[in-house]
Amino acid sequence: MKTEWLTVKGSFLYAGGHGVEYRDKNGSVVNEDQMWIKVISKTGEVRSVNWKDVYTKVRDFAGFPAPGYLTHEAVHWSEVHKKWFFLPRKASTTMYDEKADQTKGTNLLITADENFKSFEIVKVGVNNHPERGFSAFVFVPGTKDSIIVALKSKEVDGEDPESFVTVFDIRGNIIMADQKLGGSYKFEGIFLTKRPEPTSTVSSSSSSVSTKGTTSTAAPTRRPWPKPNCGNPRLTNGLRNLFLHMHNRFRSNLAKGQTERSNGWGIAPPATLMYRMKYSCAAESFAQQHAGSCVARHLPQHAMPGYKENIHILRNVQTTREGAIQNALTSWWSELARFGMRSNMMFYNSEFQRGNRNVLSWSKMAWWNNMELGCSVQNCGTFFLTVCMYKSGGNFVNQHVYRVGAVCSGCPRGQCDGDALCRW
Numbered sequence: 001m002k003t004e005w006l007t008v009k010g011s012f013l014y015a016g017g018h019g020v021e022y023r024d025k026n027g028s029v030v031n032e033d034q035m036w037i038k039v040i041s042k043t044g045e046v047r048s049v050n051w052k053d054v055y056t057k058v059r060d061f062a063g064f065p066a067p068g069y070l071t072h073e074a075v076h077w078s079e080v081h082k083k084w085f086f087l088p089r090k091a092s093t094t095m096y097d098e099k100a101d102q103t104k105g106t107n108l109l110i111t112a113d114e115n116f117k118s119f120e121i122v123k124v125g126v127n128n129h130p131e132r133g134f135s136a137f138v139f140v141p142g143t144k145d146s147i148i149v150a151l152k153s154k155e156v157d158g159e160d161p162e163s164f165v166t167v168f169d170i171r172g173n174i175i176m177a178d179q180k181l182g183g184s185y186k187f188e189g190i191f192l193t194k195r196p197e198p199t200s201t202v203s204s205s206s207s208s209v210s211t212k213g214t215t216s217t218a219a220p221t222r223r224p225w226p227k228p229n230c231g232n233p234r235l236t237n238g239l240r241n242l243f244l245h246m247h248n249r250f251r252s253n254l255a256k257g258q259t260e261r262s263n264g265w266g267i268a269p270p271a272t273l274m275y276r277m278k279y280s281c282a283a284e285s286f287a288q289q290h291a292g293s294c295v296a297r298h299l300p301q302h303a304m305p306g307y308k309e310n311i312h313i314l315r316n317v318q319t320t321r322e323g324a325i326q327n328a329l330t331s332w333w334s335e336l337a338r339f340g341m342r343s344n345m346m347f348y349n350s351e352f353q354r355g356n357r358n359v360l361s362w363s364k365m366a367w368w369n370n371m372e373l374g375c376s377v378q379n380c381g382t383f384f385l386t387v388c389m390y391k392s393g394g395n396f397v398n399q400h401v402y403r404v405g406a407v408c409s410g411c412p413r414g415q416c417d418g419d420a421l422c423r424w
Contacts, residue, residue, distance in 0.1 A: 273410030283374025367394030
């Protein structure tokens with residue numbers, strides 16, 4: 001048996017093969033070696049177990065009875081769910097054919113209870129690339145085994161091998177579409193490590209530390225992110241910080257690609273580069289001029305050169321300014337969950353033609369290089385008017401709201417913070 005997958009269940013390591021019979025050209029079974037697995041104890045005892053019945057149940061449930069087949073390179077036991085998870089590499093309703101097998105990749109996720117009595121199957125996105133098949137996967141730590149990072153491999157005659165990484169949840173919703181890995185390789189294993197914690201020091205510049213006669217130079221700390229502090233008495237620094245904190249928190253959740261739902265498109269994918277916003281007193285001055293006028297419509301572009309704005313009208317004047325701010329920002333951000341944005345995050349002219357089901361406020365909050373923010377809120381007697389100004393603005397046709405890919409992969413080394421935002 002050639003080992004294709006490994007998983008831990010209880011105190012034992014399980015090692016399994018492809019899970020298919022070897023047949024001759026006439027379809028007769030020659031051997032069933034790949035339908036056995038090894039179970040290895042902590043002390044190294046090895047037990048051979050015939051899994052023919054298990055593999056057959058999985059194959060038949062998925063709709064590929066013999067002489068059809070499923071081949072397995074990605075199998076895990078989840079202690080959280082008390083279930084087996086299978087991501088078959090290949091699937092066919094007909095007998096194995098070497099040439100045809102190259103395009104039999106699946107998008108199936110099959111789960112089974114501990115005793116293989118009950119099964120469930122979901123499709124992971126759409127199988128647009130049958131030449132790619134699952135070769136390994138792991139559960140993302142901290143997600144209660146609800147999010148999977150998987151490798152896919154492509155092996156086609158006359159072409160270089162290729163490998164891809166993808167992320168999805170256990171309901172089959174794509175979080176990150178296939179991303180090609182560099183080089184002409186077939187990767188067959190994946191392991192996640194925790195990002196090292198940043199080194200803490202006592203100074204914002206390099207300093208020498210002496211301990212028992214040994215002198216070393218401490219690494220410089222990252223400067224604290226500037227807190228909002230403007231001279232306009234109509235807005236407190238506490239309210240400014242609320243505007244800034246909510247924007248950066250929303251952007252962080254989006255950049256991580258784990259939680260922000262995009263209606264009709266599953267979970268919004270992660271961002272290669274999403275800047276952390278700073279608060280701008282200049283932007284606030286434009287926002288204050290608009291909010292103070294109590295004009296409940298967008299300003300013309302010439303009235304706010306270099307900026308684009310979001311406005312929100314709240315008819316409930318019984319709330320506080322904090323409540324009005326929270327209502328406005330939550331309403332703008334919720335456009336993604338209510339109306340959705342295509343998963344490649346490309347902003348086309350059609351976004352302006354969606355009527356009341358647009359995401360034009362969300363996209364300004366989320367635009368990857370909107371680095372400066374300034375806002376204001378005004379009680380206009382019968383309504384609260386909340387205004388935010390953004391620079392560079394966003395909503396540029398045929399540009400991306402953000403580039404989809406591995407988190408922070410577009411951020412300069414050392415500038416990505418623990419919130420998946422890029423400092424500048």
